[in-house]
Amino acid sequence: VADCIGLYRLVDGKTVNGKPTWRNTRLLDKWLAWNGSTAWNVQSESNLGKTKGWLQLLDKGCAYPSQSKVVWEAWDGGEWVKQAELQCAVASLEDLPAPAALMIESPKIDSEANGCLGLYALVQGRIVNGKPVWRHTGRPNRWLSFNGDNAWNAQSEANLGKSRGWLQLLDSNVSTPDLSKTQWEAWDGSNWVRQDACTCVSVDTAQLPPPPLIELAGPPIAGNAGACLGSYRLADRDVNGRPAFQKTDREDRWLAFNGDNAWNAQSAASLGEKKGWIQLLDSVPTPDQSSIGWEAWIESKWQAQPRLQCIATHDPPLPCSELLVVSTKPPPVAKVQEMPPLIKRSDSELLEDANKDAAKDAAKGGAGGAGGGNGG
Numbered sequence: 001v002a003d004c005i006g007l008y009r010l011v012d013g014k015t016v017n018g019k020p021t022w023r024n025t026r027l028l029d030k031w032l033a034w035n036g037s038t039a040w041n042v043q044s045e046s047n048l049g050k051t052k053g054w055l056q057l058l059d060k061g062c063a064y065p066s067q068s069k070v071v072w073e074a075w076d077g078g079e080w081v082k083q084a085e086l087q088c089a090v091a092s093l094e095d096l097p098a099p100a101a102l103m104i105e106s107p108k109i110d111s112e113a114n115g116c117l118g119l120y121a122l123v124q125g126r127i128v129n130g131k132p133v134w135r136h137t138g139r140p141n142r143w144l145s146f147n148g149d150n151a152w153n154a155q156s157e158a159n160l161g162k163s164r165g166w167l168q169l170l171d172s173n174v175s176t177p178d179l180s181k182t183q184w185e186a187w188d189g190s191n192w193v194r195q196d197a198c199t200c201v202s203v204d205t206a207q208l209p210p211p212p213l214i215e216l217a218g219p220p221i222a223g224n225a226g227a228c229l230g231s232y233r234l235a236d237r238d239v240n241g242r243p244a245f246q247k248t249d250r251e252d253r254w255l256a257f258n259g260d261n262a263w264n265a266q267s268a269a270s271l272g273e274k275k276g277w278i279q280l281l282d283s284v285p286t287p288d289q290s291s292i293g294w295e296a297w298i299e300s301k302w303q304a305q306p307r308l309q310c311i312a313t314h315d316p317p318l319p320c321s322e323l324l325v326v327s328t329k330p331p332p333v334a335k336v337q338e339m340p341p342l343i344k345r346s347d348s349e350l351l352e353d354a355n356k357d358a359a360k361d362a363a364k365g366g367a368g369g370a371g372g373g374n375g376g
Helices: 112-116 223-228 347-375
Strands: 008-016 019-024 030-034 040-044 055-057 072-075 080-083 101-105 118-128 131-136 142-146 152-156 167-169 184-187 192-195 199-202 213-217 230-239 242-247 253-257 263-267 278-280 294-298 301-305 309-313
Touching (some): 118 309, 230 253
Antiparallel strands (some): 040 055, 055 072, 101 118, 131 142, 242 253
16 A cells, blocks of 8 residues: 555546546556546556555545545455545646656657657666756667756767757756647757657656666675675566566676565576565666665665665777777789790891891881872
């Protein structure tokens, strides 16, 4: 029941049994919907719209659960128990946590800005100019951040947080760009051009691809839990229906979902079980998406680790020695022909040849003179 308490966001365009429905902003399997007959229920997605759930509000007369004065009830496993202190109230959009996934969509833009369209993942724990930041899932060098002054920008990592980029949203009043009604603009190389069809919306985290690398980073931890800190690479297998990550420097250390309620840093022998030295009590698709604090097993009990973070990372660039060099072929070498051997001749033979050449020249000269006269 404790997991049912929190913020629920209206799902635009979705009705259940003819009434609007809301989804938990943190645990996406938790829904608030009308069961079609007697009550509003907080329930799982598989029971959406059915007379099942963990919480119920027996009020057929209210249009929305926030309007009711009826006392909520919680299922304790055997019966419904009234919860006098439980309330459902309207919340401000500013109370919403930053969405884990944002999609920037638009028809093709004829500039570099087109490369900024696509899916962005929230970088947990990172703040730029006092606001959250997102990274493109397909192009790691594309970021979405607030510039600290007047706009949200889709920009390169080198310009992160600066008033530069290929896309901009001139709205400093929203806590996240998906809440804005302002139109986006694209830089065409010389001017900002309004993009009426460009949108930025929050999307289901199920659309996010698992990161190729994640880092468990934080202060040193005593015992076996400390050996679980470091980098984990996405494995080519799933565990309990979720991606699994194997430690890059220790093949016997894994980070996997336990099939129920938590992610665990654990041994290979305990893979997928409710065992480990570090745990995250959150059923998010991948552990880097969670905003809940981690815990470590120290001195025979779970102890909170408020400074421990799980961050999606990317492979560093290859060192120069491992890069391929592409070059033109060397020019072909010309084949050198050998000179024929010199033929030695006697002086008398040379003199005879010289006299023959002189006689030929004299004959040619006479013919040429006659021809010249005829032509004159």
